[in-house]
Structure formats: structure tokens, C-alpha cells
Amino acid sequence: MDAEAFAAVHSDEWDELEQLLRRRQLSGAQADRLVLLYQRAATHLSQVRSSGGDPAVAAHLSRLVARARTRIAGAREPAWRDLVRFVTTSFPAALWRVRWWTAGAAAFTLVVAAATAVWIVRDPAVLASLGTPEELRQYVESDFAGYYSADPAAAFSARVWTNNAWIAAQCVIFGISGFWVPWALFQNGLNVGVAAGLMISYGQGPLFFGLILPHGLLELTSVFVAAGAGLKLFWALVDPGPRPRTRALAEEGRGLVTVALGLVVVLALSGVVEGFVTPSGLPTWARIGIGALALGSFLAYGGVLGRRATRRGETGDVREEQREAVQPVAG
Missing domain, CATH: 1.20.58 (Methane Monooxygenase Hydroxylase; Chain G, domain 1)
Structure with a gap:
């Protein structure tokens, strides 16, 4: 033309x-x-x-x-229509687009956690370096479980929510640096591995998993999603493909904001589970079942709606008329 x-x-x-x-x-x-x-x-x-x-x-x-x-x-358009679009289209599309980055973040963290736990369980010297026998026994017998019931459920949920939101925000804010997200994931995996190793070493493995899984399934997945989004933004800087680098960063950055906003609600839900379900008197299988149901619902939400949205060309970005005009590119 x-x-x-x-x-x-x-x-x-x-x-x-x-x-x-x-x-x-x-x-x-x-x-x-x-x-x-x-x-x-x-x-x-x-x-x-x-x-x-x-x-x-x-x-x-x-x-x-x-x-x-x-x-x-x-x-x-009324604000409720924007909200409906965000819930049914933008957020799921953004989740679907970072699914492989999310899986990579999860695999890295779990490997670090498992390796740390095995190291502690198999090497008495490593276990001894973590504290005196009295300190370790107090942690295993009271401190670990007491953490979940020391405060009122509502206050504890709010504290957990803000803490996890801060971890996710770090992945979002500093994701473009390339090194912050792997470091944060390593630290997170290390902390989980140390706790698991201590509890298993003292024969309290079932208690550990019974307390960590109800909320941890959704909570850790949310952190992995934030990490995946941050890594995807970094990769847009390294390899923007056929797009100009500034355009790639703008498009991925707006999708990253979509992920961050959606995770606020998801982390709030995991905080509620941690505050009210984890320390409850429900049987272990029931508490873990609730956590698994929450995670399954989240994965189904992102998988079903996200795949549909991306097939329609959605990316988690703002509406087309709200974007800047761009030069079409090949590829």
C-alpha cells in the first residue's frame, strides 16, 4: 500500500x-x-x-x-466489563504463555529443595551444623507446627499474603535483570529443603508434608508463575525475535503486569488456606485434598481459558486499540 x-x-x-x-x-x-x-x-x-x-x-x-x-x-465500557475480560481472557492468556517458564522455575526449585533435604538427611555433619540438638528438637517438635497457629487465622493469612506477594513482586520487578529470579528461587528451594531435611531426620516427615502441602501447592505455584513471567521478560531482552527489542519488552512487560495483578488474588486465596485450613483440626488427607483442589482449579482455569484465549490471538496485553501502533514484522 x-x-x-x-x-x-x-x-x-x-x-x-x-x-x-x-x-x-x-x-x-x-x-x-x-x-x-x-x-x-x-x-x-x-x-x-x-x-x-x-x-x-x-x-x-x-x-x-x-x-x-x-x-x-x-x-x-463499564468497569465490570474490563474486570470480566481480565478474569476470562487477559489473565488466563498470560498464564498460558508463561507455562513452560513456570514449569522450568518449578523444576529448578524442587530440585534444589530435594537435593538439600537429601543432603541433610544423609549427612549427620550437615544436620549438626544447623544448630544444637536442643534447638533442632525444639524446631521439629514445636516451632514448625506452632508457626501456623501462633497468631489468629485472619491476621496470619494477611501476613502470609503480603509476604508471598512481596516474593512474587520481586520476581516481577527484578525479572528483567536475569539473575534475581534464579537467586530467589534458589533461596526459596533451599529454605524448603532445610525444613524438610530437619523434619524427616527427626521422623516428622508426615507432619512436614501434612502442614506444607495444603497451602504450599497453590502458594509455590504462584511464585513459580511470577518467576516464569519475570524470566520471560528477561528473555525478550535477550532474544526479541523478529520484533524490535523495545516493542518486545513493552508487550511482554504489559503481560507481566497482567500476571502480577492476577496473582494478587491467587496469593490471597493461598493465604486463606494457610491461615484457616493448614492449622485446622481436619484430617491430613482432607487438608491436603483442599490444597490439591485449589491447585487443580487454578491449573484448569489457566489451561482451559488460557488456551482458548491464545488461540484467539490474546496475549495478556491490553486491548488492541489501547496499544501503540507498531510496524508489522515477519515471523
Whole structure:
């Protein structure tokens, strides 16, 4: 498409549309004309984008079409529609796009935790280096389990939520650095492995898993998702593919914000489980079952809705009309 010729042919209609948008009051005929010009401008915008036309022309038309849509509709869409779109489309799509990065973060953390636990269990010297026999026994017999019931459930849930949200936020904020996320995952895996090794060494493995799994299944998965999103942003910097690096970072960064916002709710749910279910008097199988159900629901949500959304071209980014105009690229 010859962008200059296309603009020359249609610029009079675009100018007329812009003039009508500047008017506070429109007659019936002018309102009809506004709708007609809006429809034409929307068609022109689609033609420019599909043919790889001038980004400047596309940006001008995008703003013009957005203003006209707002004027015709009277106001922007209700906030509840944005919320519904976020829950059913944006967040699941973002989860689906980082699924392999999430799996990698989970595998790395679990390997570190398992290796640490095995090292402690098999090497008495390592176990002894963690504290005196009295300190270790107190941790195993009272401190570990007491942690979950020392405070009122509501207060404990809130504290857990903010702590986990902070860990996830670190993965989001510093993910682009490339080194922070692996370090945070290593530290997290090390802490879990030390606790597991201590409890198993003293014959309290069932108690450890009975207390950690009800909330840990969803909680750790949320951290893995945040880590995966942070790593994906870093990789967009290293290998943006056919996209310009700045565009790749902008698109992945907006998807990262979508992940962060969604995880606030997921981590709140895991905090509720940790505060009310983990220390409850329910049988171990029931507590673990609740945790497994929460995790299964989250995975099904991201898997089913996320796959559907990405097949429709969704990425977790904002609406198309809210993005900047970009030059089409091959690949």
C-alpha cells in the first residue's frame, strides 16, 4: 500500500471526522455523519494495519477511531466489563504463555529443595551444623507446627499474603535483570529443603508434608508463575525475535503486569488456606485434598481459558486499540 496516496485520498474524511469530534453539540444530521465517518475510519485503520502501512498513519487513525467510539458510545465500557475480560481472557492468556517458564522455575526449585533435604538427611555433619540438638528438637517438635497457629487465622493469612506477594513482586520487578529470579528461587528451594531435611531426620516427615502441602501447592505455584513471567521478560531482552527489542519488552512487560495483578488474588486465596485450613483440626488427607483442589482449579482455569484465549490471538496485553501502533514484522 502506498501510504501517502492512501492518506491523500481519505484525509478529507479524517479531517471532517476530527472536526465533528471537536463539536460539543451535534445536530441529527451531524451525528449520522459522525457514525458514518467513524465506520469508514475504522475500515481504513484495518486496511492500514493489515497491509503493513505507515505506523504514523496507523497511530493517527487509531486515536481518531478510539475518540469517535467513545463519543458515539457516550462513555467507556463499564468497569465490570474490563474486570470480566481480565478474569476470562487477559489473565488466563498470560498464564498460558508463561507455562513452560513456570514449569522450568518449578523444576529448578524442587530440585534444589530435594537435593538439600537429601543432603541433610544423609549427612549427620550437615544436620549438626544447623544448630544444637536442643534447638533442632525444639524446631521439629514445636516451632514448625506452632508457626501456623501462633497468631489468629485472619491476621496470619494477611501476613502470609503480603509476604508471598512481596516474593512474587520481586520476581516481577527484578525479572528483567536475569539473575534475581534464579537467586530467589534458589533461596526459596533451599529454605524448603532445610525444613524438610530437619523434619524427616527427626521422623516428622508426615507432619512436614501434612502442614506444607495444603497451602504450599497453590502458594509455590504462584511464585513459580511470577518467576516464569519475570524470566520471560528477561528473555525478550535477550532474544526479541523478529520484533524490535523495545516493542518486545513493552508487550511482554504489559503481560507481566497482567500476571502480577492476577496473582494478587491467587496469593490471597493461598493465604486463606494457610491461615484457616493448614492449622485446622481436619484430617491430613482432607487438608491436603483442599490444597490439591485449589491447585487443580487454578491449573484448569489457566489451561482451559488460557488456551482458548491464545488461540484467539490474546496475549495478556491490553486491548488492541489501547496499544501503540507498531510496524508489522515477519515471523
